[in-house]
Amino acid sequence: MYGDRIKAKRLRLDMTQKEFSDSLGLGRNGERTLRRWENNETSPSTIELNMILNYPEIHPFGVDEDFNEDFTFIDLFCGVGGIRLPFQQLGGKCVFSSEWDKFAQKTYYRNYGERPHGDITEITNEQIPAHDILLAGFPCQPFSQAGLGLGFEDTRGTLFFEIERIIEGHRPMAFLLENVKKLRTHDQGNTLKVIREHLENLNYELYIDVLRAADFGLPQNRERLFIVGFDKELLDDPENDSFNFTFPEPTGIPTRLGDILQEYVDELYTISDTLYAGHLRRLEQHRERGNGFGFSLFNHDSVYTNTLSARYYKDGSEILIDQGPRANPRKLTPRECARLQGFPDEFTIPVSNTQAYKQFGNSVPVNVIRAIARRMKDTLEPYLD
Missing domain, CATH: 1.10.260 (434 Repressor (Amino-terminal Domain))
Known part of the structure; x- marks a missing residue:
């Protein structure tokens, strides 16, 4: 036995x-x-x-102590490490990470061999090592269409100022901040204005844009706002007052949902008759009211899906996969959610399905981060030892 x-x-x-x-x-x-x-x-x-x-016990994206890095970075509000992965693959070494959610910490540790520190508000600048680049996908709930939209009135919104504190204390060469698209227009643009003013007052040159996952080879219509900053104190050439950074252009790579779907999917993921009937009933109610709300059905040939959310575990309504006329639709599997966000299949999922859905719904499109990371590294090349 x-x-x-x-x-x-x-x-x-x-x-x-x-x-x-x-x-x-x-x-x-x-x-x-x-x-x-x-x-x-x-x-x-x-x-x-x-x-x-044969289930892997190694950390598939762990880094050896003798790793000869091109640059160092810290990973704040790191989730499961979607921002870390491409920066590490481009030669960066993570010297500090922080994430308060214990389940995300477990996934992060299983993949990187490093358990993130906890609540960033309880960590002093002195506890954080010096670093070249700061990365932070700071909490988006206060600014998201899916949240209450309270912005800085929400306690979580003030976590931006923890990022400001660390930038001011350590003065990294550059930083990358990620948030929801709605941050750009929240409170008639005042929220982003405050963020911009605080970062520019630290003498950083800012670049801000919204990029879409589907433009970088991922079959998901996920739009996120990115803020890239470079320390102006690096500019010692009086004839050059700008870093001339540009965000990456769309790759033009065609996307198709079927490319990330698994061949065999357990019946566990097929939604029940009761849940499907509820979806159909609410869809009809929305149609009668003249709006477009309701569940969204996709198939193998769909170019891309809706945005995967952290609430996907509840009913999967934003992304359901058509299984033909003889079967109810199904939800994506956690592995398909990981693929939808650009995580490689070597990425281990050591948590329950419910937690996995939350984690990948909260994560970032890795392909987009990789494209930005390349541009940032190229811009910083003259200043790296």
């Missing part, structure tokens, strides 16, 4: 039975099945056992 080996494997991974069964893709009754295996009540098949024992 293999119960002790399976349990020992799970405990080494620091995963609950629910997290491990979901990560293994054991289906609707996976947690119960895993529990029976561990208790030696039943035995897994040879294929299932190999899948468990």
Whole structure:
């Protein structure tokens, strides 16, 4: 019997039975099945056992201590590390990370071998190492169309000023901040105006734009606002008063949803008759009122989907996959959500499906970050040792 080996494997991974069964893709009754295996009540098949024992215990994106970096960076409000990944792949070394959510910390650790520090408001500048670039996907709920839109009146909105504090204290060469598109127009533009003024007062040259995931090879209509800043104190040429940074242009790579969909998907992800009936009823009600709200159905040939949200785990209404006339639509799997955001398949998902949906819904389009990171590195090349 293999119960002790399976349990020992799970405990080494620091995963609950629910997290491990979901990560293994054991289906609707996976947690119960895993529990029976561990208790030696039943035995897994040879294929299932190999899948468990071969589950990676290494950190697929961990960095060796002797890594010869081109630059250093810190990763604030890091989530599962979607901003970190492309900067690291371009030769950067992360010297500090921060994330308050314990489930996101678990995913971050499993992939990078580093457990982020917690609440940034409790971390002093002295506890943060010197760095060349600051990265921060600071909380978007206060500015999002999906939130209350309170902006700086919301406590989470004030976390921007924690970023300002760290920039002022460490004066990195550059920074990249990411937020929702609505930040540009929130409070008639006053919120972004305040952010811009505070950053410019620190003597940084700013570049601000909205980029869309679908323009960079990802089949998702996800638009995000990016703020890139460069320290003007680096400019020692009196004839050059600008960094001449430009945001990347759309790649023109065609997108198709079918390219990121898995071939086999467990029935677990097919929505129930009750939920589907509710979706259809609300869709009809919205039609009668003359608006376009309701669930959104896509198929393999769809060019792109709606924006994946952190609430996707609830009913999947913004992105449902058509399974033909004889079956209800289904939700994306967590792995498909990861792909939709540009994460490679080597990226480990060590949490329950519910937490995975939240994490990838809160994450960033990695392809877009990679394109910006390349431009930022090129701009900073003359100033890097």
